[in-house]
Amino acid sequence: MAVDLLLGLQWGDEGKGKIVDVLTQNYDIIARFQGGPNAGHTLIFDGFKHVLHTIPSGIFHKTAMNVVGNGVVIDPVIFKKELENLDKHNIDYTSKLLISRKAHLILPTHRLLDAASETSKGKAKIGSTLKGIGPTYMDKTGRNGMRVGDLELDNWKEKYDALTAKHISMLNYFDVQVDYNLKELEAEFCKGIDKLRTLEFIDSEEYFSNAMKNGKTILAEGAQGSLLDIDFGTYPFVTSSNTTAAGACTGLGVAPNRIGEVYGIFKAYTTRVGSGPFPTELFDEVGETMGRVGNEFGATTGRKRRCGWLDLIALKYAVEINGVTQLMMMKGDVLSGFETLKIATSYNYKGKEIKHLPYNIEPENVTVNYTEFKGWKADLTEMTSAESLPKNLIAYINFIEKETGVPVKIVSVGPDRKQTIMR
Ligand code: IMP
Numbered sequence: 001m002a003v004d005l006l007l008g009l010q011w012g013d014e015g016k017g018k019i020v021d022v023l024t025q026n027y028d029i030i031a032r033f034q035g036g037p038n039a040g041h042t043l044i045f046d047g048f049k050h051v052l053h054t055i056p057s058g059i060f061h062k063t064a065m066n067v068v069g070n071g072v073v074i075d076p077v078i079f080k081k082e083l084e085n086l087d088k089h090n091i092d093y094t095s096k097l098l099i100s101r102k103a104h105l106i107l108p109t110h111r112l113l114d115a116a117s118e119t120s121k122g123k124a125k126i127g128s129t130l131k132g133i134g135p136t137y138m139d140k141t142g143r144n145g146m147r148v149g150d151l152e153l154d155n156w157k158e159k160y161d162a163l164t165a166k167h168i169s170m171l172n173y174f175d176v177q178v179d180y181n182l183k184e185l186e187a188e189f190c191k192g193i194d195k196l197r198t199l200e201f202i203d204s205e206e207y208f209s210n211a212m213k214n215g216k217t218i219l220a221e222g223a224q225g226s227l228l229d230i231d232f233g234t235y236p237f238v239t240s241s242n243t244t245a246a247g248a249c250t251g252l253g254v255a256p257n258r259i260g261e262v263y264g265i266f267k268a269y270t271t272r273v274g275s276g277p278f279p280t281e282l283f284d285e286v287g288e289t290m291g292r293v294g295n296e297f298g299a300t301t302g303r304k305r306r307c308g309w310l311d312l313i314a315l316k317y318a319v320e321i322n323g324v325t326q327l328m329m330m331k332g333d334v335l336s337g338f339e340t341l342k343i344a345t346s347y348n349y350k351g352k353e354i355k356h357l358p359y360n361i362e363p364e365n366v367t368v369n370y371t372e373f374k375g376w377k378a379d380l381t382e383m384t385s386a387e388s389l390p391k392n393l394i395a396y397i398n399f400i401e402k403e404t405g406v407p408v409k410i411v412s413v414g415p416d417r418k419q420t421i422m423r
Helices: 016-026 077-087 108-124 133-141 146-151 156-171 182-196 205-214 246-252 283-291 312-321 393-406
Strands: 005-007 027-030 041-045 048-052 065-068 098-099 201-204 216-220 257-265 270-272 307-308 327-328 340-349 350-354 368-372 406-411 419-423
Touching: 005 077, 005 246, 016 065, 016 216, 016 257, 016 406, 016 419, 077 182, 077 419, 108 133, 108 156, 133 327, 146 156, 146 182, 146 201, 146 368, 156 182, 156 368, 201 205, 205 216, 205 246, 216 246, 246 257, 246 270, 257 312, 270 340, 283 307, 312 340, 327 393, 340 393, 368 393, 393 406
Parallel strands: 005 216, 005 257, 027 065, 027 216, 065 098, 098 201, 257 327, 327 406
Antiparallel strands: 041 048, 270 307, 340 350, 340 368, 406 419
């Protein structure tokens, strides 16, 4: 069997958690392959809202197995809190949650380094979630990191102490003050490690290889979005992992020719949290309304998300680099009530009209040309069939399908599992 992928096509927060939850019934295994507690995947069902950061969104399904792959970075402190939240809801995860030995650990000092690095950047800050993501991936590629498998070694504490000491000395290089109590941080970390140890550690590449041989269906759940990819995103305002399709191969140990469907998720408009260019950003009442109606606040940090029109140039770019085979459009309901809707269809760049994403998309380099669409008034949130969708929304979707060459298979009309229309 192939591994299907589910990826965000914008700057994250597209609603991946909800769709994984909807699709889980079709899969035996759900796997996370990159990112870490910077992600916040929200699932709403049976009157409860659950936010997952590191744990795959299949954990609420009765039988699905959930794997945290080698490409993920795990903060044992946050992970423990996530598990305790599951305990509160009587979710039995011990037999359903497996952790790759090759996943890297976020140490308390990684978080301190993240804070020092961001503060020292001043106005040029990335807008990081400050979860230690960048410093942990730096240690990974710098070949200094600590991995989950190290916890099975007798000398893991020595390794931890050496890396922590190095980080503390690195903190001195920054021209900023970071207050911390290492003893307290370490005590919390060790409790997190104890909790992590209650789960099974696996060699995930071997696990997936056997699962595929045994005909198991696997869904890889991406985090963040394609425009935050370390290589193809709006660098340096990106995260530190490959959020695109290729990241699933390296982040799970699955060969490229084993990838099957690639589900691409996008919002009917665009949002972004943190700093960085955003050509279709709105600074007016329309943007305010999108944010208010769409409840656009970060699931991890609570920060207000920036809002703007759908950027088709960026969407086509994401469809292409990921090899998307099916699209899923989220939050169409938020656009109800606007007289006119706009989709960015070309940029003006260095005196020319272009239809691809150029190297620089900062406001001084790019202005946007839009195609306008008639809006619709109807409330979509109670709708249950594709036939009931307003004709102006269907025209909006048809345009996206024609331009990207990929069918829009799901239209989400609200946060609940039930508010999902299949086309
Ligand atoms: P970091 O990965 O926490 O260092 O953050 C780097 C950039 O990616 C910042 O602009 C964050 O706001 C953004 N980012 C990280 N994770 C997410 C996410 O899950 N959703 C949306 N934006 C994210």
